[in-house]
Amino acid sequence: MSEPLERQLFAADALLPTGWARDVLVAWDGAGRITTITPNAQPNGAAVATGPLLPGMPNLHSHAFQRAFAGLTEYRGESQDSFWSWRNLMYRFAARITPESLEAIATWLYVEMLEAGYTSVCEFHYVHHGQDGRPYADDATLSLALLRAAKSAGIGITLLPVLYQTSGFGAKPPRADQARFVRSTDNMLSLLERLAPATRALGGILGLAPHSLRAVPPDSLAAAVQGLTALNPQAPIHIHIAEQTQEVDDCIAWSGQRPVQWLLEHAPVDERWCLVHATHMTPQEYADAACTGAVAGICPTTEANLGDGIFDMPLWLQHGGRWGVGSDSHACVNAAEELLMLEYGQRLSLRQRNVLASSTQAEVATAMTLQAVQGGAQASGRSPGGMAGPAGLAVGQQADMVALDAQHVALAGLPAPSMLSSHVFGSHRTSAIDSLWVAGVLRVAQGRHALHETAAQAFVAARSTTIAAG
Structure with missing residues (x-):
């Protein structure tokens, strides 16, 4: 019929x-x-x-409230400006967000995303509590604001509540300006149970985002992944990893291992996972991470804005790695712009042209679009065929x-x-x-x-x- x-x-x-x-x-x-x-x-x-x-292009990484912060940090406030000095300013902005302002900011952001070619978004959501750091009467208040924004705009959403507990490796206590982010593992799993029906009603996907290895101790990471899997064995898991060289150095000082190396040896990383940024990896880490089936979530315009570094995409593809793009801090909200920046970053690094053209698609924009859609569908949990099924314009x-x-x-x-x-x-x-x-x-x-x-x-x-x- x-x-x-x-x-x-x-x-x-x-x-x-x-x-x-x-x-x-x-x-x-x-x-x-x-x-x-x-x-x-x-x-x-x-x-x-x-x-x-x-x-349609999935947007693999979004911190919605940061759209209202874009463009406000482009001045040198320290002798050597960096991700870490930017983060201090961002925390000051996050401290002022209310449920009403978050919903308004996210609604406009999601409208922008749709007008820019994104049809779904993975919302890496870590501002959970009131401005005084205490939970709202309804602990899901800010998460529900994001779901309402997605519904109003009509964008598909993968909601990824963030588990955040410590300020650094070795279980350093959280800073005062991180109080709005912090949850216990049991509290996070309760939040996921609370959000599951609301997310389903919207046609959305619910997953989990352990913020990073510096913010989630090993026992909490293991318990959270286990708890999420009990709720939904297919739920996506996203984590910031190896974004900054200082993060790599701190992880080595704590564990004797680099972040990606540690994660692969201590967590059940597979095709459910999205390794956000993964900028600073050794050749062996590229090979090992690609073999897990995890998706690399690359955010080229944000990584350029923050001075993170350049992901070695040819090496990742050499090992069959999957990838997608995200707008992250939303210094730019434009699906095609992320592809352009990704390709141009590779050209600047390698002094070559058309780096990301593939053996089957010599035209670089076509090759990048198909790869980003495939990886994006997998990492957002929006591909019913999983890794094996074709994503994009395909039956099912x-x-x-x-x-x-x-x-x-x-x-x-x-x-x-x-x-x-x-x-x-x-x-x-x-x-x-x-x-x-x-x-x-x-x-x-x-x-x-x-x-x-x-x-x-x-x-x-x-x-x-x-x-x-x-």
């Missing part, structure tokens, strides 16, 4: 997991899952995409789709692969996006989300209030 016309979309060109195909008819069911992909088809009355149809996957504007000046008159390349490397990135669907529901039309104006105004007001509070 064919799907109704309102659940069908025709595209002259579409990027399928196997590559580009012509005259593709996509159909989905009432739950927003793709039921058929038919190349060499006719529109037969279905809606027609304005340009090449792409799979969610109908998350992006249509480019074939009449955009940077794209007009080009073949589809060149349109994608020009979108990533030759346009203003978001300007070439015409339409976007999440689970088959049109969320962006002619480049704009329906909530664009109202969400932007609420964001500006929330940011002004937050800044004025300090």
Whole structure:
């Protein structure tokens, strides 16, 4: 039985997991899952995409409240500015966030993400408590604010409440400005039980984010992973790892091992895990981590903004590693911009061009898009086929789709692969996006989300209030 016309979309060109195909008819069911992909088809009355149809991009790493902080730290406050001095400023901003401001900030951020080609987000959420560090009467208050924001914007969400207990390796007590983050392991597992029905009702995914090895002692990490697995054996697990050289040095001083090396030897890392950043690894760590099936969550614009370093993507791919991209601190909210920065970082490091083109996809934007979508679906828990199943525009996957504007000046008159390349490397990135669907529901039309104006105004007001509070 064919799907109704309102659940069908025709595209002259579409990027399928196997590559580009012509005259593709996509159909989905009432739950927003793709039921058929038919190349060499006719529109037969279905809606027609304005340009090449792409799979929606998962955003693997987001701290929503930090969007209101973007651009406010671009001055030198210390003789040698670094991630750690930036973090001190960020903590001051986090201390002022309220449930109302978080919801307003996140709603606008998620609207921005949709307009920029992201169709889902992994929200790495660690501001849990009131401004005085004490839990809210409803311990899930801030998590629920994020779920409401995702619902309002219409973006898919993987909610990752963060376990945060210590200020450094060796179980150093938390700092006073970390009080809003801290939870016991039992309390975290109770929170997950509380959030499970609310997340399911939204069609979201619930996982866990042990913040980092410096913030979660070994016994707590083991107990949290075990508890999460008892609740849901498929739930995703994300962790910051080896982002900074100081973190690596501190981990060696504490354990005699580097962070990734320690994690792989002491935790059941597998395809459920996302290793966020993983910037500073040895060649052996690259090989060992890739073999686990874990996804590397790369955040190129944030890593550049914070001076983290450059992930060795060719070495990761050499070992069959999977990866996706995230906007992290949201200095930039743009899926194509993350791909551009990732490729350009490799070019600067290696003094080569088109580094991330693959053996099967010589065109670099096509290769990166397919790889990032595949890894992103796995790490966000949004791929029912797991590692084995194709992600993106494929039967059984969610109908998350992006249509480019074939009449955009940077794209007009080009073949589809060149349109994608020009979108990533030759346009203003978001300007070439015409339409976007999440689970088959049109969320962006002619480049704009329906909530664009109202969400932007609420964001500006929330940011002004937050800044004025300090």
